[in-house]
Amino acid sequence: MLPSYASSAHREKMNRHGYGAGANGHCSSGRNFSIPTDKYDKYQPRSRNAFQRRRGLFIRLSGAIAALLFILMIFIPSIRPAAIFPALSLGLFGSDEAFQLETVRYYDLSNVGGTSRGWEREERILLCAPLRDAAPHLPMFFSHLRNLTYPHQLIDLAFLVGDSKDNTLTLLSDLLADLQVNPDIKGTFGEISVLEKDFGQKVNQDVESRHGFAAQASRRKSMAQARNWLLSAALRPTHSWVYWRDVDVETAPFTILEDLMRHNKDVIVPNVWRPLPDWLGGEQPYDLNSWQESETALALADTLDEDAVIVEGYAEYATWRPHLAYLRDPYGDPDMEMEIDGVGGVSILAKAKVFRSGVHFPAFSFEKHAETEGFGKMAKRMKFSVVGLPHYTIWHLYEPSVDDIRHMEEMENERKQREAEEKAKQERMEKIQNDFDDGASQWAKDKEEVKNMQKSSEAKQAGEADEKSSDVKKTESSKKESDDSSKAESPSKGEKGKQGGSE
Amino acid sequence: MAVSRSLRRNNAITYVLAGSLCLMFLYFFFGSSDLTSLPASPRQLLKSKDAASNPLSPPSLPFRKQDPNEIPAPPPVVHYHMNNVTTTPDPIGNRESVLILTPLARFYQEYWDNLVKLSYPHDLISLGFIIPKGKEGNEATRLLQERIQKTQSPTNKNRFASITIERQDDEPPVAQTESERHALSHQKERRAAMSRARNSLLFTTLGPTTSWVLWLDSDIVETPPSLIQDLASHDKEIIVPNCFQRYYNKDKNMMDIRPYDFNSWQDSPTAQGLAEKMGPDDILLEGYAEMATYRTLMAYLGDVNGNQRHVIDLDGVGGTALLVKADVHRDGAMFPPFAFYHLIETEGFAKMARRLGWKSYGLPNYYVYHYNE
Structure with missing residues (x-):
């Protein structure tokens, strides 16, 4: 009675019962061992479809592709x-x-009010520069940009190029691309916008017409328009400060942004002077648009018609205003502040909130002023602080005026004349020198001749004085020789005397 | 036989893997050259419809999201040809972009619905909002952002080009009740604050590509869907429709309309005489019995059945709905927060634009509707 045998018989029975006879041939063989039959099913060749059969071909094909x-x-x-x-x-x-x-985009404008330590609070500055025919000054301007100590990535640059006849635009884009692609240690700048807009102005930008009185009002208005276009297109909700800078500033401290910002004023300008050639006095106040209002000027303004624009620095409008420029003391405290009403546009640092609240550069006569002076007036009107620094000076490029150029031409002519005179003198001297040389050689010839003559005469005398005593002969010849040497000295002395006289 | 077969199959897999690896290598070799040359391209020209490549870009343009994992490329040098920014009577045909600016105090669902319904191509519309930072402002911002999230989802084909939300804590532009709001004594202060809000919004969002600016108050709840095209088709530098209000007329027992915005007017000698006698900081206001100006008000010239395209000259404009060519603002015309020729805010704006050589016009028979509280 083996339980295994019994169980096997039972299993066989079970099998027969379960799969039916000869389901797959194994059971019908009658052997008493059995492997679960379905296991073998796995190894049965499945019916393969066309794709499976050609899989290798497909792989090869796709590989080839x-x-x-x-x-x-x-x-x-x-x-x-x-x-x-x-x-x-x-x-x-x-x-x-x-x-x-x-x-x-979401912005909180209360974060961009502007504080005295903007570089620590990562406050962004918009640097605006309106350009027209400014190509000669651009390389200098870009060297100033690179030198700025304010973190460069916090400075956004905006340029408006309009009505330029030179290569300002191409030069500008080359310089800017270079600035962003090859940054120095202080890094790349922030957003850079170049706005191309022609206003179709016919006003010349050369020094003379630029500063002529008659052209001033319309020139200032068109400048104001350009500034407004630049600002309105470039101001962003992220800006805490706006810095206006002319490209023709020659010398300015690298820390100018921090220096001006430290005062924490709404609008602040430095003093602007320009260097002059020595014959003009060495230096001169340049920007006369930063001033304090005077009673005279207010009274004058009342007499003018609605569209008139008072411009500073012209005899036509004697305003008797205290100018920031004239108050400069080279040894004064650079931090000294002065309240002003009109501002000059060479270098203005203003909080962005001033521009956000609507202050702009009036391109019309606003309280009888336009552009930057009108800007100062409007900022005052909206109760913003407007301040100038009389002893903190930046230097504008010296561009000679027509008078200066004429004067310079005269000086140049004088210099040329003087040079010509000197040259003539030199030539004469040389000629004289040559003459002297000729004389000397002539004299040498003469001397030679004299000697020859002497020799021949001596020879004659020797012939004649054969009978004379040898003592006498000796004294005679020595006397002649001493005569010769004295003769050789005297003419050279004479020449020298003459030479000295001519000098 | 079975072994060799499996080997062969393995081989095929290996080849495929090796091949794909090769592809990767080649991709990095050749693909990378194109990629690196992209950020270095020095001159970029952006037009009104383009997306900016850097977040530092005009708020009126969308910008490409930056991968937080990679070091952002330095912002490119972008050129804007502002000579090509046109303002023509056919703004859609010329693909001119419109900036809709709204000083928002309270958020009305009807306002947003009306805005979304505007038929002007939405990819040419940028929106700008300025919201005070008080409790009400926070609530309005929350509601606005909810709607924006829905409208600006990337799957929405009809989303706006860009939206800028600004918060300011200066002064709340409007935080009073209807009756307080219109009290004469509060007007100057209120409208000066409103002017500052408008100017802040305007000068930070205008950008170099905008052609038109549409000022639309947050309580304008009903306009024709073709508002922008209709106003622009007149080709006027400043144009304002007539702002009315729907209300329930108890006398007639039916819904009726009444004039709402009285700031659009033609000047009168009386008003000029009044102005002459005023101090430099005093302002003239419209709609107050204490100050009868006898100006011709556009609100009373409206005729529902009149010709909608009828245009009149104006000396003062209201700001509830106002279409302005961007050039007018760029020239410097802003909303004076001080007495400018004894005018303030939108009326002062019309005067300042006039001083710059731009004129204002009104459409007395073209209506937009103000919310009724």
């Missing part, structure tokens, strides 16, 4: 993945690019 694609990609750059993928994805998911775009 991939290889072909590589080769094509190597030789035809346009079908490389970088070019293909965007096109592909655009076709498949039309909104893919939409997912890449951010359309909503």
Whole structure:
């Protein structure tokens, strides 16, 4: 009675019961061992479809296609993945690019009020420079930009190029690209915008017409327009400060932004002078648009019509205003402040909130002023602080006026004349020198001749005085020789005397 | 036989893997050259519809999101051809971008619905909001952002080009009740604060690509969907529709309309005479019995059945709905927060624009509707 045997018989029975007779041939063989039959099913050749049967072929084919694609990609750059993928994805998911775009911006304007230590609080500055025919000054301006100590990534640059006849635009974009691609230690700048806008102004920018009285009002108004366009296009909600800077500033401290910011005023300007050639006095106040209002000027303003513009520095409008420029003391405290009403545009640092609240450069007569002076007036009107620093000076480039140029030409002529005179003198001296040389050689010839003559005469005398005593002969010849030497001295002395006289 | 077969299959997989690896290598070799050359491209020209490549860009343009993992490329040098920014009677045909500016005090769902319904192509519309920082402002911001999230989702084909929300804590532009708001004594202060809010919003969002600026108050709840095209088609530098209000007329027992905005007017000698007698900081206001100016008010010239395209000259404009060519603002015309020729805010704006050589016009028979509290 083996339980295993019994169980095997039972199993066989079970098998027969379970699978039926000869389900797959194993059970019908009658052997008493059994392997679960379904296990073998796995090893039965499955019916393979056409694809499975040709899989190898497909793999080889796709491999060949991939290889072909590589080769094509190597030789035809346009079908490389970088070019293909965007096109592909655009076709498949039309909104893919939409997912890449951010359309909503949120700003809190209370964070961009501007403080005295902006560089620590990472306050952004917008640096604005209106340009027209400014190509000669651009390299200098860019060296100033690179030198600024304020963190460069916090400075956004905005340029308005308009009505330029020279290569300002191309030079500017080259310099800017260089500035962003090859940054120095202080890093790249922030947003850089170049606004190209022609206003169709016919006003010349050369020094004479620029400063002529008649052209002033319309010139100032068109300048104001350019400034407003620049500002309104470039001001962002992120800006705490706006700095206006002319490109023709020659010398300014590298720390000018921090220096002006430290005062924590709404609008602040430094003193602007310019160097002059020595014959003009060495230096001169340049920017006369920064001034304090005077009673005379207010009274004058009342007499003028609505569109008149008072401009400073012309005899036509004697305003008797205290000018920031004239109050400069080279040894004064550079931190000294002075309340002013009109501001000059060479270098203005203003809090962005001043511009945000609407102060701009009036391109019309605002309280009888336009552009930067009107800007100062309007800022005052909106109760912002407007301050100038009389002893903190930056230096404007010296561009000679027509008078100066004439004067310089005269000086140049004088110099040339003097040079010519000197040259003539030199020539004469040389000639005299030559003459002297000729004389000396002539004299040498003469001397030679004299000697020859002497010799011949001696020879004669020797012939004649053969009978005379040898003592006498000796004294005679020595006397002649001493005569010769004295003769050799005297003419050279004479020449020298003459030479000295001519000098 | 079985072994060799499996080997052969393995081989095929290895080849495929090796091939794909090769592809990767080649991709990095050749693909990378294109990628690196992109940020270095020195001159970039942005037009009104383009997306900026850097977050440091005009708020009126969308910008490409930056990968937080990679070091951002230095901002590119961007050129804007402002000579090509046109303002023509056919703004859609010329793809001119419109900036809609709203000083927001309270958020009305009807306002947003009306805005979304505007038929001007939304990819040419940028929105700008300025909201005070008080409790009410926070609530308005929350509601606004909810709507924005829905409207600006990337799947929405009709989303706006960009939206800028600004918060300011200077003074709340409008925080009073309707009756307080219109009290004469509060007017100057209120409207000066309003002017500052408008100017802040305007000068930070205008950007170099905008052609038109549409001022639309947050309580304008009903306009024709073609508002922008209709106003622009007149090709006027400053143009204002007539702002009315719907209300329940108890006498007639039916819904009726009444004039709402009285700031659009033609000047009168009486008003000029009044102004002459005023101090330099006093302002003239419209709609107060204490100060009868006898100006011709556009609000009373409206005729529902009249010609909608009828245009009149104006000397003062209201700001509830106001379409301005961006050039006018760029020239410097802003909303004076001080007495400018005894005028303030939008009326002062019209005067300042006039001083700059731009004129204002009104459409007395073209209505927009103000919310009724």
